[in-house]
Amino acid sequence: MPENKVIKETTEEDKLLQKLNSAKNTLDKLFEESDRVFITGHLEPDMDAIGAAIGMSLLCKKNKRKSYIVVDEPIEKNAREFILETKDEIEYISASQVPELLTDKSMLISVDNNKVGRTSVKDYLNRFQSVFILDHHNEDEGTIKTPYKCIDTKFSSTCEAVSVLAFLSRAKLPQRVTNYLYAGIKLDTKDFTKNVSTSLSHQVAGKLILKGANLKYIKRWFKRSPEEDQIIQELTSKAVVYPYTYAVSCVTDENKTYSSVDLAKAADALLNYDFSAIFVIAKTDDDTIAISARSNGDVDVGKIMSCYNLVRGGRGGGTPISAGAQIKGRTIEEVKTILSGLLIPCNTIVEDQPNEEQNRLLLTAQKKTTD
Numbered sequence: 001m002p003e004n005k006v007i008k009e010t011t012e013e014d015k016l017l018q019k020l021n022s023a024k025n026t027l028d029k030l031f032e033e034s035d036r037v038f039i040t041g042h043l044e045p046d047m048d049a050i051g052a053a054i055g056m057s058l059l060c061k062k063n064k065r066k067s068y069i070v071v072d073e074p075i076e077k078n079a080r081e082f083i084l085e086t087k088d089e090i091e092y093i094s095a096s097q098v099p100e101l102l103t104d105k106s107m108l109i110s111v112d113n114n115k116v117g118r119t120s121v122k123d124y125l126n127r128f129q130s131v132f133i134l135d136h137h138n139e140d141e142g143t144i145k146t147p148y149k150c151i152d153t154k155f156s157s158t159c160e161a162v163s164v165l166a167f168l169s170r171a172k173l174p175q176r177v178t179n180y181l182y183a184g185i186k187l188d189t190k191d192f193t194k195n196v197s198t199s200l201s202h203q204v205a206g207k208l209i210l211k212g213a214n215l216k217y218i219k220r221w222f223k224r225s226p227e228e229d230q231i232i233q234e235l236t237s238k239a240v241v242y243p244y245t246y247a248v249s250c251v252t253d254e255n256k257t258y259s260s261v262d263l264a265k266a267a268d269a270l271l272n273y274d275f276s277a278i279f280v281i282a283k284t285d286d287d288t289i290a291i292s293a294r295s296n297g298d299v300d301v302g303k304i305m306s307c308y309n310l311v312r313g314g315r316g317g318g319t320p321i322s323a324g325a326q327i328k329g330r331t332i333e334e335v336k337t338i339l340s341g342l343l344i345p346c347n348t349i350v351e352d353q354p355n356e357e358q359n360r361l362l363l364t365a366q367k368k369t370t371d
């Protein structure tokens with residue numbers, strides 16, 4: 001070993017960068033082979049999904065490829081704002097328009113989603129010449145089958161990965177797009193407080209600021225309205241603490257439906273308190289009951305939610321700390337009963353009633369969410 005030469009260890013960030021470098025090469029090759037690119041995020045797209053889709057459309061532009069962003073209602077309200085602001089430069093289409101625009105050299109890029117069940121183009125998946133996935137959610141049996149993918153749960157957000165790809169490709173990022181990408185990262189890292197953010201997230205954020213991202217402007221997408229708080233309040237106020245600090249909040253009113261984004265926000269709100277795991281249950285449409293699950297890391301909620309794959313009408317999964325499930329054709333009561341069945345084996349003591357300490361935590365939780 002030569003003197004003075006320090007052997008540098010490969011860090012987690014280096015590995016992510018290497019992964020993105022090879023993703024860039026794959027994308028370059030796929031762009032070369034394609035004439036049109038369809039870009040889509042997950043159902044009910046949020047700022048990370050739409051921000052990433054817009055970023056990818058700039059990459060297509062840089063590679064002189066015509067691109068469409070496929071997006072269908074419902075759309076989260078800030079994500080909708082991104083779409084409205086860019087509709088003159090980017091062509092947005094609904095999934096139903098895909099067949100008429102498909103060529104035999106069309107390519108699909110799925111951002112912020114790798115699941116067949118979470119894409120609005122699932123009926124056309126095998127009609128694309130190639131499918132590329134860029135995502136930070138974990139893979140499972142429901143993952144879209146393709147050899148071309150760059151998926152790593154160590155990316156804080158898809159916007160983080162897209163930003164790096166844009167930097168590597170020297171794609172031009174208008175200021176407003178640096179705002180979208182920053183907002184996507186801010187959303188998925190909970191403003192860099194969640195342990196999903198790495199030094200790469202901070203580096204990317206810094207670079208986006210250098211390129212024009214305006215933190216003051218971005219802040220307004222994170223302001224909550226009294227109406228939103230009201231919804232979160234409804235969803236969290238039903239929380240019942242199960243033995244060993246599982247909180248299950250369930251809106252049993254069969255006539256009320258909520259968006260899955262609201263359920264996720266409610267679960268996040270409850271995670272601010274000292275619970276090991278949170279489950280927020282409500283109807284998301286006439287036929288579907290959804291669960292949004294979060295964990296402080298002590299309990300693997302991904303495993304618990306994946307149990308719903310064994311339940312008739314159900315599917316579920318996710319990461320150990322953030323997961324969810326959808327169940328069709330069941331009553332809320334049934335779904336709740338199934339969940340309690342899944343929780344009990346995790347406990348050593350089975351109690352029907354929450355103890356004093358748990359009740360105290362719950363009351364604090366409910367009080368704080370209304371503040």
Ligand SMILES: [Mn+2]
Nearest residue numbers: 048112158188
């Ligand atoms: Mn995301």
